[in-house]
Amino acid sequence: MSTESNPGEYISHHLQNFCVGQCENMGFWSFKLDTLFISFGIAVILIYIGYRVGRDLSLSKPSGIQNVIEIVVEFVDQQIKDIFPGRNLLIGPLALTIFVWVFLMNTMDLIPVDLLPKLAGGVGIHSLRAVPTAEIDTTFALALTVFALIVYYNIKVKGLVGYIKQFLFHPFGKYLIPINVIMTTIEELAKPVSLGLRLFGNMFAGELIFLLIALLSLAGYGAAWVPQIILDTLWAIFHILIITLQAFIFMLLTIVYLSIAHTKEEH
Structure with a gap:
């Protein structure tokens, strides 16, 4: 059945991953190769650009990409100065990496939805998803990595006993320990989930x-590509704000959560 007569099949096809392993039920040993290759490919490109800019760094005649990177670095650095107490050499690189990497993965959503799947089809790959952050596996992998750092710095700064006390006596004091444990556990688990x-x-x-929007051009209503171009353009312009905002929020919450972990006072 064609996608023109079955829009559901068209959407379902575009939401299928290039997967190997236990893909039918998406078991533990299923590997979404498109998500892995695209996300790591973006990371490699990001590292290479950083290496080239660092190698050719110029104070007198900075290149355009150097100016962009400096603006981003200064922006992230200002967020850390405004939020993070004390000093930790990991926070700056971590926040910068999260912001830029998440932003670049998000921007894959601006590529026309049929372009990469058709190119992949030309080499025998019949399903492909191009946006890593539209996969819950990717977003939770990032979130759980941040959560692991939250737990690590809570224990490092407060000590294991101090971290356990946070569960026992927060937020209602020593007379409601069972409720405190439940409430604090929910509060901690809500961080990676959110x-x-x-x-x-x-x-x-x-x-x-x-x-x-892409279905408009497949519906067979004459010049449906005209409203598709208009709607695609309008949504893409608005979506640029969304993808930037989501990268910023992820970075900002990471800084906030880690700043709480570095603070010894009860919250």
């Missing part, structure tokens, strides 16, 4: 809207 779901939800919704 980080992962917020990014995934926004990017997945954006991907679906682009697919729905």
Whole structure:
């Protein structure tokens, strides 16, 4: 059945990953190769650009890409100065990496939805998803990495006993320890859940809207490509704000959560 007569099949096809392993039920040993290759490919490009700019760094005649990187670095550095207490050499590189990497993965949503799948089809790959952050696996991998750092710095700064006390005596004091444990556990687990779901939800919704707009040109209503171009352009302009905002929020919450972990006072 053609995608023109079955829009559901068209959308379903675009939401299928290039996968190996236990792909039918998406078991533990299923590997979404498109998500892995695209996300790591973006990371490699990011590292290479950073290396080239660092190697050719010029104070008198900075290149355009150097100016852009300096603006981003200064922006991230200002956020850290405004939020983070004390000094930690990891926070700056971590926040910068999260912001730029998440932003670049998000920008894959601006590529026409049929372009990369058709190119992949030419080499025998019949399903491909181009937006890593529209995959809940990616967003939760990032969120759980941040959560691991939160736990690590809580224990490092407060000590293991101090971290356990946070669960026992926060927020209602020593007379409601069972309730404190439940409330604090929920509060801690909400951090990676909110980080992962917020990014995934926004990017997945954006991907679906682009697919729905693309269906206009497949519906067979004459010059349907005209409204598709208009709607695609309008949504892409608005979506640039969304992908930037989501990268910023993920970075900002990471800084906030780690700043709380570095603070010894109760919250």
